Amino acid sequence: MKYLRSLALLLLIFLFPVVTWAEEIKLPPENLPQLIDAALAGNPEVKSSQSRWQMFANKAKQAASLEDPMFMLKLQNLVAREPFSFGGSDPQTAKVIGISQQLPFWGKRDIRQEMAKHEAESYRWSIEERKLELARMVKETYYQIWATDKSLEIVAKNLQLLGDFVTIAESKYSVGQGVQQDIYKAGLEKSKMLDMQITLKQQRKSLEANLNYLLYRPGNTPVGPIADFSLPKITQSAEQLKYLAEEKRPQMKSLSELVSKGQAGHRLAEKEYWPDFNLSFEYMFREKVDNDMVKDPGYNMFTVGVTFNLPFQQEKRRAMVAESTSETSMATEELNALRNTISYTINDTLAQMDRRWRLVELYKGGIIPQAEQSLESAVISYRVSKVDFLTLLDGRMNLFNYERELYESQAEYMMKLAQLEAAVGGDITVATAPPVAAQPPTAPQAVAPAEPATPPQTPADEHSKHH
Structure with missing residues (x-):
């Protein structure tokens, strides 16, 4: 009866959620918009870009001045x-x-000022592009931390379960109903899980350091837990997103300013033929x-x-015109290349997001419930010695892997959304309804909730119930 009591304890563990690693350290939940605002306000690279823009804006004020x-x-x-x-x-x-x-000849001063203004505006849009990239990196790190916390949660839950598996295997072996190999196998799986836990904790510390780097705060600043979220559904088509990128993407505007600067430079070079x-x-x-x-x-x-x-040096002036033409052509082709890159990024990211969306639906609506049912059946059958210990262990590990893949798919979907927003140039209108359920699945229900409270049954009763 000792192993039956251990099995009842095991089933109770199935029914109660496990406290996550982030909750154990008693930190307040992190707020993503606040993290992004802190990064944009304190990051030194953004401040450097702002100073560069101010430098070129002041150059623009000088460009039209007379000697x-x-x-x-x-x-x-x-x-x-x-x-x-x-x-x-x-x-x-x-x-x-x-x-x-x-x-200078009439019109040259105005053109020089126009060129300087276009260059300054290009750097101003570069600041916005940098902010966009910084927000993307903060979002990606944020969701990676969430996935790591979820992995640590299910690892902690499975460590408890594997410990009970070892106890059950030892109990059955002591009464001659099990084999010693089951004990070794359960111990080995527990050691693998401990190795995974160590790796995940190291990964979280690395992600914390990366987030603190982006926020320009001390590297050892602790990062609190990440709240669960619903997966938003993209409502725009690829063509609509491309049009939105033309309107909003800062780098598009930056390169457009460089094209205008090159065109103004061409007009200035033509005026150099005049004294x-x-x-x-x-x-x-x-x-x-x-x-x-x-x-x-x-x-x-x-x-x-x-x-x-x-103006007798005609070769010099022809070279100036050719230089301005090449500068305009270079900026134009860079703009075309960016359009091509944005088009590819939008189509590829939408395809990957659609895949992740379908995987989340499949895991929540099909694979995980089926894995829970399979594990429930294995637990019941193991109690009446209808399946061996390895079948029970494999069922538990399969469910563990599916849960991890579910959380990874959810985090990957949100990271791809962050990349899509960075490609488009800002927030995207989305439907916030989750794919299947508002919350991630809780601890698997291996057996009916009322069963642990019932008196232990004999193997004959279990066999009759199972069939």
């Missing part, structure tokens, strides 16, 4: 034999002040001269002039 005017002060036509005589001895000696201003100008004004202060040889009233004079370069 500083040049001021001139000179003493003109001094007599060499009287170097310190600044006037009064020669009518050609004068003190001169002047000012000049460089003026730039330099306007100048000089005022000459003269002294009155009255001597035996020369008499001059010393009237003041001024000079107005304009100079301009001669």
Whole structure:
């Protein structure tokens, strides 16, 4: 009867949920939107991108400015034999002040400012793209932690069950109804499960470190449990998502700004065939001269002039036009490549999400209930010695593997949704109804709930009931 009592304890364990690893450490549940906001506010790469944008935005303000005017002060036509005589001895000696201003050809300043603005806007959209990628990485890590916690939960549950399997096998062996090999097999499976638990705990610590890195906080900051979630259903078609990406994806806008910058650069290169100008004004202060040889009233004079370069270097200017054409072509093809990548990502991700959705439905609606029924039958049959211990153990391990695959499929679906949102450029309108049930399956019901409370039955009664 000792092994029957152990089996009753085993069945009770089936009926009560196991406390998860995350709940044991008494941390509050994590909130995904808050984690994303913290990452966007504190991540140094985002701050670096913002400073880069500010740098180029200030360059845009400088692009349309004129060069500083040049001021001139000179003493003109001094007599060499009287170097310190600044006037009064020669009518050609004068003190001169002047000012000049460089003026580019009409339209060049506006085009330079336009180019600088397009470049600054490109960096501004790069910030949004970086934020999008950062949010995606936070979401992926978040759901990986959830899947790891679920795996730790079912590992802990199965460790308890395998411990009871060992006790049952020892009890049956002690009364001559079992074999020693069953004890060794149960112990080996328990050791494998402990090895898996150690690996999963290490994985969770690594995921915690990654999440803390993304949030720019101390690497040893503990991460609380992740709440269960429902799988949202995508309502848009692939074509609708592609159109949405054209409207929302920051990198598309960034490359579009670079295309516009290249086009403006082409217009600027064409204007280089026209000269730039330099306007100048000089005022000459003269002294009155009255001597035996020369008499001059010393009237003041001024000079107005304009100079301009001669654009004879045609090869240089043709190269500038070719450079701007290549720059525009490069940005255009990068934009086309991005469109192609987005199209592929959307179609591939939707296909993978559809597969995961169907797998979750299959596990919840078919495979796991069938595995629970199979294990229930194996438990009942093992009690009356109709099946061997390995059949019971295999049934338990099969159910364990199916549960893990269910949680992995759910987490993978949400990670693919995060990747899809990053490809499109923002949140996607989805239906939030779960595939089958609002909550993940609880601990498997190996037998009817009322059975553990009934008095132990004889093997003959069990055999009659089973048949």
